[in-house]
Amino acid sequence: MTFTSPVYGVRAVPIERVRANAYNPNVVAPPEMALLERSIWEDGYTQPVVCCQDEVTGDYEIVDGYHRYRVMVTSERIRARERGLLPVVVLDKPRSDRIASTVRHNRARGTHAVELMTQIVAELVDAGMDDDWIMRHIGMDRDELLRLKQISGIAAVFADCGFTGAADDDDPLGAF
Incomplete structure (x- = not known):
């Protein structure tokens, strides 16, 4: 047969x-x-x-x-x-x-592994894609994208987050 x-x-x-x-x-x-x-x-x-x-x-x-x-x-x-x-x-x-x-x-479709999604986000950031592009093209909301960036621990992925300095004694929250 x-x-x-x-x-x-x-x-x-x-x-x-x-x-x-x-x-x-x-x-x-x-x-x-x-x-x-x-x-x-x-x-x-x-x-x-x-x-x-x-x-x-x-x-x-x-x-x-x-x-x-x-x-x-x-x-x-x-x-x-x-x-x-x-x-x-x-x-x-x-x-x-x-x-x-x-x-x-x-x-059988499975789910996305967090580690691999983190690597994908880091690669897209390295390629110059901004947060809006990433969210729009791979279907993430801002919170999910931020979590994956935090997990990665790579400073470059936070480049467009607007953090401007470290906290000091007069301003405990820094310049967030």
Whole structure:
């Protein structure tokens, strides 16, 4: 028996033919949705949405990629650029296996290690990117960026923080 991974059969499907499933437990907060929209705007769709196809209607039900689908539905500029076509791959599995696939896809994404994110921030600062650029392009808020800079312990990452001097006896807080 020969198996071919679904990714080798990407289809451009009209967004109106795609629908969400009723069992996806994954939720994405608004800041991450905004970052996903930005990512798709700047990089395009780099991952297809995983679906099953209804044998009767020919429509597609999402197994994984609901939030990529939502971006197409809610972002007029992306929908226009993509001509309303969503990249889709098809799994041919019974419902129980599709549910398991949805959960596996969600749980396998992992999280970002603090140490590596700290290194990334330090590298971006070294490359001359300011705080606003970093926050906008990698989806961080000011507090998270400050925490990663503090963890790094590298003086250069605080270069644009506006600290002007050390505290003295007359001004215990210094010139912050």
